[in-house]
Amino acid sequence: MIDAYRNFDAEVLAYSPSLGIPSLRESIAAYHRRYGQPMEPRDVAVTVGGSEAIFFALSAVCDPGDEILVREPFYANYIAFAAMISAKVVPIPSSIDNGYALPSREEIARFITPRTKVILYISPENPTGIVYDRQEMDSLRELCERYGLYLISDEVYREFIYDDHVRFTSVLDLPGFEQHAILVDSISKRFSSCGAAHRLHRDVQPRRDGSRRQVRPGAVVPTHRRAARRGCRLSHGPVVLRPHQGGVPPAA
DSSP: OHHHHHTOOOSOOOOOOTTOOHHHHHHHHHHHHTTTOOOOGGGEEEEESHHHHHHHHHHHHOOTTOEEEEESSOOTHHHHHHHHTTOEEEEEOOOGGGTTOOOOHHHHHTTOOTTEEEEEEESSOTTTOOOOOHHHHHHHHHHHHHHTOEEEEEOTTTTOOOOTTOOOOOGGGSTTOGGGEEEEEEHHHHTTOTTOSSOEEEEEOOOOSSOOOOOOGGGTHHHHHHHHHTTOOOOOOOOOOOSSTTSSOOOO
C-alpha cells in the first residue's frame, strides 16, 4: 500500500462518483448474482461504513416522529441512528426461553401504529446469533405488504453461519418484494476489516420495473437540514431513496 502511495503520480486526487466506483458496484452486484439474486450496478450505493448506510436508509424512509420496529435484543446503535433523524425505535420483546425466536405475526402487529414506517432486523443476529429461517422471513414480508412498511435487512454477518442445518435467507430471496426491501451489507466483518479507517458498505434496493433509478435529493435533504440545526455534522454521500412518489410502498 505504501508503494502505491509513493508511486501515485496523478496531479489531482479527484472525487469518486457519489454512488461508488462503477467497477466496485458491478463487483457487488456480481456477488449477489452468484447467490441467485438478480442485481445490477444501478441497484447499489456504496457508503462509508455500515453506520452511514443504515443512517441513510432510515433517513430515506422515515420522517421525524416515525417509528422503527426492531426485535429485542438488538444492536444498540440503531437507537442512535433513529435519534439523529428524530425517529423512534420501538423494541419488540423476545425471550431466551424459545431461543429468541422471532415473535409471531400477530404479536408483531400489536406494535404497529400509523407512525410505523419500517421493520429493521439483522440476520444472523447481533447479539443472539440466531438466523431467521424462510418461514420467519415470509412472516416479515407478509407484515410489510399488509401495512405498507419497508423492511431493512442488515446482513453484515451473512457468511458467518457454522451449522449445516441452518440456511440463510436474504431479503433479496423474497421474489416480488423489491419495492419494500432495502439491504445493507459490509466488508468490515467478511474481510476482518472492522478497524479500517475507511470502510466500505452498501445499500441495495433492486428495482424490477425496468426504470432507471432517479436520485431525488428533495426526499432526504429536509431531514438533513433538521439534523444540521441540531448541530449534527453530516457528510455527503449516496443514499437509496424511496421508489414511490408518495413515499410509501403499496399495501397488498
